[in-house]
Amino acid sequence: MTIVFHKGLTTKKWFSMNIFEQMANIGSEVFRMLKWRKKDAKNSNLAFERALELIDLSLCDPKNKIHSKEIARTREVLVDYTFSNEYKSTDKFFENYFYSFNYAARLGR
């Protein structure tokens, strides 16, 4: 997969992270997207595109095959949130979802 938005990131570097670390990093971009949504559409969209790129990297990671359904569903629900929100998501939903990975990523450190 070609990395476009994360200059300096390589697939090797991304794949070296476990799923908790990957999702926590994705969460950071999602939080930025949500934060900027009401204030600056351009910044929000840039964060959104970066989040999608990281999600796609996680989908490509061979060790994540067991998680592929959840990762792919997360992506679809996130994209839906920026369109018609048929799945009735909220900012709070994404915050709660991704914060749990933050905690998991820090456990044992």
Place this chain on the structure above:
Amino acid sequence: MKIIIDKIKTSELQEMTKNMFGNIVKAVVDIDKEIMAVDAPMHADLEAQLINHDSDQENLWGINLYPEQFGSADFIEYDSMINLRPNQNNRSRGVEDLKIREKIIKIVQKLVEK
């Protein structure tokens, strides 16, 4: 969920519509391997299944099939959340690249029969 490698009849697609959305069947096409996954509540589920079947995500495109419209231009609808891929320069739920749309049509025509 089912991965179509050889052929599927429109009657089978029609049967799938009864269990899910009434008139459509969600599908994800692999334009490299020329196969298609069908029949799931979300395109993401079909995408994940194909990735686990060794497809590369960048070759996967989500469509909706309308079995009753088989044979017409309305049989295939290019609309899926999984298609939004800014890093591949596709910034909508559709399939913006005409060449990719043509590949999808050829593959669907090859796999689906009356």
